[in-house]
Amino acid sequence: MPTGVAMRDVRGQLFDAAERVLLREGPSALTSRAVTAEADCAKGVLHRHFADFDAFLAEFVLDRVGRMDAEAAALRGAAGTGTVTGNLSAALTSVFTSVAVAIVPLITFRDELRARLRRTWPAGVPVLTEAVEMIASYLAAERGLGRVAADAEVDLLAPTLVGTAHLLFADRTAAPPDDEAVRRAVTGVVAAVLR
Structure with missing residues (x-):
């Protein structure tokens, strides 16, 4: 995604991307790079919204629950x-x-x-x-x-x-x-x- 283009509902888009990667490729393929590539955004977007990847995953799991x-x-x-x-x-x-x-x-x-x-x-x-x-x-x-x-x-x-x-x-x-x-x-x- 080009710099300066705002994403709407960043968390939702990242969670949906994580779900697609998880379902398609399994837990070992679920990385921050895979999630951001699937969401078509820069890797830094995930790290601006979450302390680290495990914090992202914890919130993803709780969202799905x-x-x-x-x-x-x-x-x-x-x-x-x-x-x-x-x-x-x-x-x-x-x-x-x-x-x-x-x-x-x-x-x-x-x-x-x-x-x-x-x-x-x-x-x-x-x-x-x-x-x-x-x-x-x-x-x-x-x-x-x-x-x-x-x-x-x-x-x-x-x-x-x-x-x-x-x-x-x-x-x-x-x-x-x-x-x-x-x-x-x-x-x-x-x-x-x-x-």
């Missing part, structure tokens, strides 16, 4: 409609076909990023813990409506569902699982508590 709030609200709003298995399958597919599945190895790959995230996110991997909270909240709503057993331990079912889905989607070299594979896995986890 924040985007899950709308998904969580939509899933809670779906309680009492459709089927529990169908709602869970769709929600888990949405989470794991987004950048979420690529963020997990990014956090694992970079020690300094993990350390920075711990300052504001004290436990777990941000994307996964947010997904667990989303699923637990939905299951609690369905339990309140009587579509899930009153004694169902939603705080145990939610991480089981997220972990199962993560295993299905984690292989970045293979095609993602089809809807039936996700539905089968979800059914295996929740069948005993459905009413």
Whole structure:
């Protein structure tokens, strides 16, 4: 980008560029140079807005986690409609076909990023813990409506569902699982508590 041309929403453009690089090439390819090249701007732009690259990555991860709030609200709003298995399958597919599945190895790959995230996110991997909270909240709503057993331990079912889905989607070299594979896995986890 030529000097003197102002970028609008610099943070958003850099975060979107980071997401594209991460999804296309994986966490090892995510460098400040790759991000700024993808955003078509000078490398100095990133460093004018963030203390260093790990600070950029920490804010990028938290921004993407924040985007899950709308998904969580939509899933809670779906309680009492459709089927529990169908709602869970769709929600888990949405989470794991987004950048979420690529963020997990990014956090694992970079020690300094993990350390920075711990300052504001004290436990777990941000994307996964947010997904667990989303699923637990939905299951609690369905339990309140009587579509899930009153004694169902939603705080145990939610991480089981997220972990199962993560295993299905984690292989970045293979095609993602089809809807039936996700539905089968979800059914295996929740069948005993459905009413």
